[in-house]
Amino acid sequence: KATVIAIANNKGGVGKTTTTAYLGEALSNRGLKVLLIDLDSQGNLSQIFNVTTENGQVFNSLVNYTIPLHIEEVTEYLHIAPSDLELQKAEQILLSAPASQQRLQRALVPFLDIYDFILIDCPPSLSVLTLNALNAANSCIVAMQPEMNAVNGLNSLFGVIYETQIFSNPTLHIEGILFTIVEKNTVHTSMKEAVRENYQSVNIFDTEIKKGIEIKKAQALKAPIFDFDKNSAAAKSYDELALELLNNINSK
Amino acid sequence: KATVIAIANNKGGVGKTTTTAYLGEALSNRGLKVLLIDLDSQGNLSQIFNVTTENGQVFNSLVNYTIPLHIEEVTEYLHIAPSDLELQKAEQILLSAPASQQRLQRALVPFLDIYDFILIDCPPSLSVLTLNALNAANSCIVAMQPEMNAVNGLNSLFGVIYETQIFSNPTLHIEGILFTIVEKNTVHTSMKEAVRENYQSVNIFDTEIKKGIEIKKAQALKAPIFDFDKNSAAAKSYDELALELLNNINSK
Ligand SMILES: Nc1ncnc2c1ncn2[C@@H]1O[C@H](COP(=O)(O)OP(=O)(O)OP(=O)(O)O)[C@@H](O)[C@H]1O
Ligand SMILES: Nc1ncnc2c1ncn2[C@@H]1O[C@H](COP(=O)(O)OP(=O)(O)OP(=O)(O)O)[C@@H](O)[C@H]1O
Ligand SMILES: [Mg+2]
Ligand SMILES: [Mg+2]
Secondary structure (H helix, E strand, C coil), rough: EEEEEECCCCCCCCHHHHHHHHHHHHHHHHHCCEEECCCCCCHHHHHHHHHHCCCCCHHHHHHCCHHHHHHHHEECCEEEEEECCCCHHHHHHCCCCHHHHHHHHHHHHHCCCCCCEEECCCCCCCCHHHHHHHHHCCCCEEEECCCCCHHHHHHHHHHHHHHHHHHHCCCCCCEEEEECCCCCHHHHHHHHHHHHHHCCCCCCCCCCCCCCCCHHHHCCCCCCCCHHHHCCCHHHHHHHHHHHHHHHCCCC | CCCCEEEECCCCCCCCHHEEEHHHHHCCCCCCEEEECCCCCCCCCHHHHHCCCCCCHHHHHHHHHCCCCCCEEEECCCCECCCCCCCCCHHHCCCCCCCCCCCHHHHHHHHCCCCEEEEEECCCCCCCHHHHHHHHHHCCCCCCCCHHHHHHHHHHHHHHHHHHHHHHCCEEEEEEEEECCCCCHHHHHHHHHHHHHCCCCCECCCCCEEHHHHHHHHHHCCHHHHHHHHHHHHHHHHHHHHHHHHHHHHHH
């Protein structure tokens, strides 16, 4: 059965979409079948792989449970359920829909035996879309940039994860905190320290994703990072992350 | 009467809060009375000035229209209506409230004659909180980092601004696009070019805000940027922006 992971953080611009895309790529390069789900409010994940929603999108399956998820192939081992700006409308419509927070969970059922990993890219909020991701997932990776603005929201995110666990999804746990867009400066170093001290019971990945211009370049060209430059620091970091994740899961 | 400006962009992490805080500081340093409104989903704006919500917060005035906005003083000329994580609950509650999108506009009426500028920091979404800001504002500054992920959402933001103009707030216009967290690299240069080409009818501020470590340091210390280092590039850029904004407004 597939391991389903939500990549979340209500703080904006911390590398959620980038992590979903490149961790997905790294896992698929290791021969695992990976499905990516685009719940980014602007469809940024689909853009990174230059995938359009002409033939269907996640929005349709959330608001109409009879429509199966539409899947596009990026490579043989890497598939994506795309989105575009339409997704913004889902929040309003779902609010009055029955089981509004369990729609994605139901939509993923037919795919749990087909893929090894399903990664869900979340929007920067604790809205009904993020709740759909947390109900559909077994675990959650919290992408965070080690900056003051990003640390503040962690408690409310952990609170929401904990309540989802109690009410509807007992399997949900935090896979780990991942430091992203990390720079060599005193602020980042001290913030990482502060997070380690304040969240001792939470796993923090050893792998960190350093800030690198090749990520911005690859995204501007809509090329996957491993195609763009597989020897880049970013590609190597995300491959390292994939390995660390696999080791963590296998050792449980 | 006060000039009310919403600092918006549904893309996350592009410097909305930083711009609201430091443009506010720069305007108040020039002798103008400025009120900042914290609609950031994590209350980041209040944090930057180390202001707490012990004595009240925006959330209370939005959900209960009889409670006046609670104002804290940062300096004699710079005040703030603070928020904390409670604000996230406002989205749910407002959805079934009458005139859910006009609550802030009504709450600001008593302050329009007291301040010269009112700046509203928006969350990274086109939700009911951002709609409250767009209905309360005369104009909107679109903070954007010149990266691929940030350009995509512009059309939907402009669409929402345009519809707010037609339905409820005819005075609303785009004051300008402000390039933020700008780095000297090919991606940023080409993205700025692309924005200029695709949005020729929209004003783009000449002032750009370069990326600088002093902003991260000031925010980690919860110190206003002009107190932290008034000679920093960031403080100078935001002062330049204040001047450009004042010139644009005066020349109309
Ligand atoms: N390691 C990195 N080095 C350099 N740039 C990066 C890195 N990771 C992400 N970025 C850039 O930072 C910006 C924000 O990243 P991304 O869009 O993945 O964040 P997000 O958390 O998904 O944002 P949102 O909250 O808006 O969904 C993007 O422009 C991306 O190209
Ligand atoms: N010019 C700059 N140079 C360096 N860092 C900056 C600059 N402007 C903002 N930052 C940093 O970038 C991060 C994002 O900025 P900020 O929180 O202001 O963005 P935002 O658009 O308000 O985010 P959100 O969408 O989550 O509300 C913060 O950690 C901030 O310290
Ligand atoms: Mg994203
Ligand atoms: Mg903000």
